[in-house]
Amino acid sequence: QTVVTQEPSLTVSPGGTVTLTCASSTGAVTSRYYPNWFQQKPGQAPRALIYSTSNKHSWTPARFSGSLLGGKAVLTLSGVQPEDEAEYYCLLYYGGAQLRVFGTGTKVTVL
Amino acid sequence: EVQLVQSGAEVKKPGESLKISCKGSGYSFITYWIGWVRQMPGKGLEWMGIIYPGDSDTRYSPSFQGQVTISADKSISTAYLQWSSLKASDTAMYFCARAPDDTTMVDYWGQGTLVTVSS
Numbered sequence: 463q464t465v466v467t468q469e470p471s472l473t474v475s476p477g478g479t480v481t482l483t484c485a486s487s488t489g490a491v492t493s494r495y496y497p498n499w500f501q502q503k504p505g506q507a508p509r510a511l512i513y514s515t516s517n518k519h520s521w522t523p524a525r526f527s528g529s530l531l532g533g534k535a536v537l538t539l540s541g542v543q544p545e546d547e548a549e550y551y552c553l554l555y556y557g558g559a560q561l562r563v564f565g566t567g568t569k570v571t572v573l
Numbered sequence: 574e575v576q577l578v579q580s581g582a583e584v585k586k587p588g589e590s591l592k593i594s595c596k597g598s599g600y601s602f603i604t605y606w607i608g609w610v611r612q613m614p615g616k617g618l619e620w621m622g623i624i625y626p627g628d629s630d631t632r633y634s635p636s637f638q639g640q641v642t643i644s645a646d647k648s649i650s651t652a653y654l655q656w657s658s659l660k661a662s663d664t665a666m667y668f669c670a671r672a673p674d675d676t677t678m679v680d681y682w683g684q685g686t687l688v689t690v691s692s
Contacts, residue, residue: 560673562623
């Protein structure tokens with residue numbers, strides 16, 4: 463069973479920068495996993511932020527960016543705002559029978 | 574405006590059947606995939622499977638294969654997720670989401686349907 467691991471929780475000060483990572487139990491994450499990132503606030507549906515590693519949707523604030531680093535997918539939030547406090551999930555594509563697998567999620571607290 | 578509107582909350586007993594829906598509007602329904610995602614109470618997101626309404630090509634994640642059925646009626650731009658015999662462990666929020674293809678991107682999401690299974 464494939465497991466996609468994220469940090470359980472991270473804390474950041476307003477205006478600061480925080481980096482979230484997404485690792486696969488099968489090995490290094492590459493662009494062929496087409497990493498997607500989503501934000502979910504309590505009681506709400508997830509909202510798409512990033513697709514195919516680093517591409518932003520039309521509604522994605524500029525302070526969110528995606529990349530690959532050290533065999534992991536990375537979501538960076540720069541100039542964090544109080545409204546960025548949320549759970550963040552990555553989603554990787556494995557193809558074949560696995561289809562897609564969500565990460566375990568990272569709770570970002572802005573304090 | 575792209576919208577995915579899901580059916581309302583359901584309360585069912587173990588062993589009962591259920592079919593929930595996701596209606597797409599504001600785009601060409603038959604040219605985008607629709608995926609289903611489970612979120613159990615207080616837990617993370619789980620990818621269940623995906624369907625291409627244009628030809629009903631359907632793919633299930635291994636954990637959900639045989640447990641649910643995904644279908645679509647392109648004439649009314651609606652995708653479905655159904656159970657033939659619910660279990661208490663099916664209690665969860667279920668989301669549908671649009672995907673332009675089956676690999677690169679998931680963009681728009683439905684508001685979610687809460688399914689509660691209790692005797």
